[in-house]
Amino acid sequence: MLTFVGLGLYDECSITIEGRDAIDSADRVFAEFYTSYLAGTTVADLEAFHDVEIEVRDRAGTERDPVPVLDAAREDRTAFLVGGDPMISTTHVDLRLRAHEERIDTRVVHGTTAQTAASSLTGLQNYRFGKATTLPFAYGSGGVPESVLGVIAGNRERGLHTLCYLDIEAEREAYMSAADAASRLADALEDSDGNDTGDASSETLAVGIARAGSSEPLVRADRLSMLASTDFGDPLHLLVIPGDLHHLEAEALETLAGAPTDLL
Amino acid sequence: MLTFVGLGLYDECSITIEGRDAIDSADRVFAEFYTSYLAGTTVADLEAFHDVEIEVRDRAGTERDPVPVLDAAREDRTAFLVGGDPMISTTHVDLRLRAHEERIDTRVVHGTTAQTAASSLTGLQNYRFGKATTLPFAYGSGGVPESVLGVIAGNRERGLHTLCYLDIEAEREAYMSAADAASRLADALEDSDGNDTGDASSETLAVGIARAGSSEPLVRADRLSMLASTDFGDPLHLLVIPGDLHHLEAEALETLAGAPTDLL
Secondary structure (H helix, E strand, C coil), X not given: CEEEEECECCCHHHCEHHHHHHHHCCCEEEEECCCCXXXXXXXXXXXXXXXXXXXXXXXXXXXXXXXXXXXXXXXXCEEEEECECCCCCHHHHHHXXXXXXXXXXXXXXXXXXXXXXXXXXXXCCXXXXXXXXXXXXXXXXXXXXXXXXXXXXXXXXXXXXXXXXXXXXXXXXXXXCHHHHHHHHHHHHHHHHCCCCCCCHHHCEXXXXXCCCCCCCEEEEEEHHHHCCCCCCCCCEEEEECCCCCHHHHHHHHHHHCCCHHHC | CEEEEECECCCHHHCEHHHHHHHHCCCEEEEECCCCCCCCCCHHHHHHHHCCCCEECCHHHHHCCCHHHHHHXXXXXXXXXXXXXXXXXXXXXXXXXXXXXXXXXXXXXXXXXXXXXXXXXXXXXXXXXXXXXEECCCCCCCCCCHHHHHHHHHHHHCCCEEEEEECEEHHHCEECCHHHHHHHHHHHHHHHHCCCCCCCXXXXXXXXXXXXXXXXXXXXXXXXXXXXXXXXCCCCEEEEECCCCCHHHHHHHHHHHCCCHHHC
């Protein structure tokens, strides 16, 4: 039996009771932290909290050598721990399909996610978000791929909000900050807007979110150019580019995130 | 202090450890079950599980008379429990803004959501979903609003998946089934397609999901016309209309949801 367990957003208390119970009753516990990452805890703390030994798999181990996990799941009750929800990354969908091929039963224990927190913490309504996108580190000299700009533009044309996930490079413990993301987007939108339009990028409203799922998340709405010089503190961060704002959404951004009234 | 606590998707074990701790340390505990609903538990079971008394607020109590909750939060550590994530409904955003107006501190404890489970259980990638929509009970004689059809068509034009939330009428304990939703959509798409197009609605692939967050969710991918006669069992249900399918998504729908290969 292979149970995929979502660890949720932030620390060892972000897991559900159901997830804790699944770990309790597991004979073997694997985890990976390269597709997602719990900034508020460590593997040692998770091991102590659940009183188990956790076998951490890196990218190569999970993607190119899933056999040890499948072997364990064939023999024993095996839990595979992932930050957020365990099935958001294609890697784990692939692992689940391999288990099914080998007639190993699987189960999914959901976790809290950045997708939900992005609307929940900002007051932006979840059904008014369009397609999400990811800002990658590896792109020219700090730029933004056309595909990302296309997603944002496509959503804004239809009045929809865009959630930008920010890149994680687990190997070098690098997590893109909301300030870095805002700076890249400000530059990219300026390039695409040119100088002669009224919709200058420096006036684009965005919302940076830090440490979603912790007891003290930071949520700040401002011009991209202002967010670019904001210290959001420890990871993980998210960036949201709002589309059209309903009255309650504008009020929420002002009250909960300090949005300047002239931008609303 | 007013702490909004998400109860998660299904039963008393769907809450996070952080949420349980927030209830443990609360002096007063309110809840509402009309915007969302935990099909796998009861208020009495939640009270027993957390060893607290829960004051259930109905729609009128929450929306038109928030004063008792705000009064409690001004004096005591007060928890407000909501199925799923506590800030997904605008009602609770409004309550949070009122608390801020009155200088009452607030905190949000996230919960697992249908939004995440819809991608997680189907293998459809979360960043390939467009705007979500809700199929309402109250519309003509079992029909589908144009706005809903517009959302689905807009997403499909761009190759994106659509999550359809299904209506809940808590007062009469009515929860729209995935079969009812599939039947309505099959009829509505047939009307809009006419008889002379190849894309007949009866051939439209959809995915019904029942009891997300339980230990035995049902996930079934098939033609709308087939889903319309499928017994999905107890609530809550969801319906997803896939857009373009990547290879792994198609494989997941076939392996995890029994999608007919001729539709993939």
